Amino acid sequence: MKRLCAAFAVTLILLASAGSALMQDPASPSLTSAFQDINVRQGPGTTYPTQARLRTGVPVQIIERNGVGTWVRVQQTLEDGTIFLDGWVVSGFLNLSAELRFSQVPVSALADALPENAESPSLRALYSAPIISPISEAMRAVYRRGLEMRNYSHVVTKIGDSVSADPLYLTLMSRPGAALGPYDYLQDSLDYFGASTQVESVAARIGLNTYALFDPGWASPDTCQQGETPLECELRRKQPSVALIMFGGNDVKHINEVAYDQQMRRLVEETLAKGVIPVLSTFSANPNDPNWWKAIEFNNKVIQIAADYQLPLINLWLASRPLDGFGLEQDGIHMNHWGTDTLRFDNGFPAFSGANLRNLLALRMLDEIRRTIFLDPNAQG
């Protein structure tokens, strides 16, 4: 009750102060405002309590960001220097200056969620995994082994069902006209991996599931050798250093979590054996979907497998919580689109589209891998 009252009071202050004199530097690229009324939270995630409501157009200053840049901490300061608003908002709902560079914005040490506020133990586990996991020492060894096997460090591929086969996922990184906006710090990694995403993956197909991935019948006869599975074929022809993997949307409707766990582990082990770093990803789900709790169990399997093998993990499920419809189409499986066919992270586009958010997280993870392993002379062996 106290929390509610406090939030109400701050909201009233904000409403009242919308037109009052504020001490904000109009020339600062970190000056921003929301283009719609949005919640201000105590931390960078939807499990943090709401402390206020930021009205459209009220100027605020960005002072910190989360590891990706999808949430920023904003402050509103009065002329006398008093800070009366200090909290976290989704950056995708802000009018961001064209000059804003997230590389210049300090990164907060706050976690991406407060798991203790989740309603069940299953959800708590999902909220506990960061949006972008750190890269383990074990992956350095995988990378070194991959180089010995003549894998290409600048080549990345994707493995998954129709959500990954989507030509607007990852492939956009190879197209000209990318507008990273404030995500300038990702440019070098985009340049490094971008071209390799142009060639379509034979292991990312519409209708593919974790069983079909090991069925030669699903391998393209034009590209693959007789008897090769789609996974074997893809890893042979591209020899990538990194494979972005996501399954679940199809599997959750047809198999149980024991079978899913078994197939995902098989996928991880075959990928590791080829000296390729498997990056696992949770998948988004809608609480109104009849398979909601099963999807939560599947996603927990993904997190457990990533932990067991010390794999990089993208927690797309967590990152998509603030999005309208959780970033999903009406079918509850596919990520929705904003409509652009180039990579655009300027002006809040990641907040409008699950597909765009997923591209951003993929690029952010590739950046983490490149900086941690590829650019580290000790990782070269």
Add this chain to the structure above:
Amino acid sequence: MHRPSQVIFQRTWILRLIAAAALLLLAACGGGATSDPADVVLRFMDAKAKANADTIRSLICSEMESAWEQQAASFGSVEARLDGASCARVGESEVVACAGSIVAVYGTETTSFPLTSYRVVQEDGEWKWCGEAP
């Protein structure tokens, strides 16, 4: 002294008995539906398209038995059927070559998976599907 109609009735019964015996003999010698390797492969691929686990288990060879679940679930996420499928044994070999495809529909997308050549083996007098031919 039999009347002609009685003679015809007895002959008909004898012919029926002979025919029945012949059918029984044929079945005993492996003349059942699974005796034709091409037919086994066709039935297997049809079961795979329809994700019919029971049929797949009954037609898969012991060498590939551990993969029956994969074969049954492979097309589980799509609506699939055989299209223009026909199969024929290659000479007296353990290879059956097929034409046609599995057509899979997912949402508004239709994908065609061409059939290829498959290995068959005989186990306990029955032909079994045993993976893609090398």
